[in-house]
Amino acid sequence: MKLYIYLSLIVLGLYSLPTYGQGSMIQINFAPALPVGKTADFTQTLTGRGANFEFYKMNANQTGYGVELGTMNFFEQVPDQIFERGSATLHGTQYRYLKLTPIMGSFIYVFNATKPFKPFVAMGAGAAINTQTVSMGIFVDKIEARQFIIRPELGAIYQLSDYVGIKLSTKYYQTFESNVMQAQSMLGFNLGFVMLNFGK
Numbered sequence: 001m002k003l004y005i006y007l008s009l010i011v012l013g014l015y016s017l018p019t020y021g022q023g024s025m026i027q028i029n030f031a032p033a034l035p036v037g038k039t040a041d042f043t044q045t046l047t048g049r050g051a052n053f054e055f056y057k058m059n060a061n062q063t064g065y066g067v068e069l070g071t072m073n074f075f076e077q078v079p080d081q082i083f084e085r086g087s088a089t090l091h092g093t094q095y096r097y098l099k100l101t102p103i104m105g106s107f108i109y110v111f112n113a114t115k116p117f118k119p120f121v122a123m124g125a126g127a128a129i130n131t132q133t134v135s136m137g138i139f140v141d142k143i144e145a146r147q148f149i150i151r152p153e154l155g156a157i158y159q160l161s162d163y164v165g166i167k168l169s170t171k172y173y174q175t176f177e178s179n180v181m182q183a184q185s186m187l188g189f190n191l192g193f194v195m196l197n198f199g200k
Contacts, residue, residue, distance in 0.1 A: 023058040029192035033072045037185040043096050049073040061113035068106050068124050074098040097133040102149050116159045124151040128175050145181035167192035
């Protein structure tokens with residue numbers, strides 16, 4: 001958590017610097033997510049426990065490079081399951097948890113940069129810190145992994161004033177299988193508050 005605080009302070013400090021013809025954009029997003037693919041085999045529940053933070057340094061208000069930091073936390077209670085640990089076999093309800101923390105560099109291309117309604121496409125790539133836990137009674141099976149992740153995004157920003165906007169977008173997150181954890185994939189739905197400091 002301290003890392004997020006320090007990075008946020010650094011980004012806010014950069015945001016306040018003069019831009020000299022360039023601009024910047026900060027997005028703070030509420031981010032529900034739906035597991036798909038192999039992730040849906042583990043948990044099928046839409047989660048509302050997701051959020052992410054994005055910062056972009058803009059060039060001509062149309063293209064930008066930046067970072068994304070986020071978290072998605074899935075939980076599902078699955079009845080009538082079998083859990084094996086050593087010589088012990090249990091039958092009952094499993095509690096399944098999956099937490100993904102992507103840390104990515106990202107690129108954005110904004111259409112209609114001079115107009116209030118701004119459709120955009122974006123792409124991110126980086127690392128994901130993932131934890132998968134299955135709990136049943138006194139037994140807990142926990143896997144932690146670092147995986148490469150990519151994230152295309154399609155959405156739009158509506159600029160409410162010179163410096164404030166709202167955002168709606170869809171992201172597709174895909175990690176790549178490691179020797180510890182299978183590939184994870186999910187759809188993210190972002191509703192965001194946007195702070196704009198576009199250069200003139």
